[in-house]
Amino acid sequence: xxxxxxxxxxxxxxxxxxxxxxxxxxxxxxxxxxxxxxxxxxxxxxxxxxxxxxxxxxxxxxxxxxxxxxxxxxxxxxxxxxxxxxxxxxxxxxx
Numbered sequence: 764x765x766x767x768x769x770x771x772x773x774x775x776x777x778x779x780x781x782x783x784x785x786x787x788x789x790x791x792x793x794x795x796x797x798x799x800x801x802x803x804x805x806x807x808x809x810x811x812x813x814x815x816x817x818x819x820x821x822x823x824x825x826x827x828x829x830x831x832x833x834x835x836x837x838x839x840x841x842x843x844x845x846x847x848x849x850x851x852x853x854x855x856x857x858x
Contacts, residue, residue, distance in 0.1 A: 767824040768793035774818045790821040790833040798837040811839035
């Protein structure tokens, strides 16, 4: 069941006032979603690149653990994507 969380990174100079509200399936999921969003805002993807491993605080906004704060160190990785283009037949996907 999805819940609402407030997520911020003291290691990045943030306080709870800077927190992002994130809906996730749990505190860990919210921390991972925060990392994905933070990397996307940076465009250099420092978390996925392994340049930084921020610590995030995740406050439960609702649910049975309302008010509880959990802490996580987040990391990421790039997932390679491969494509093959035919050299012998017309390519149905010319992009």
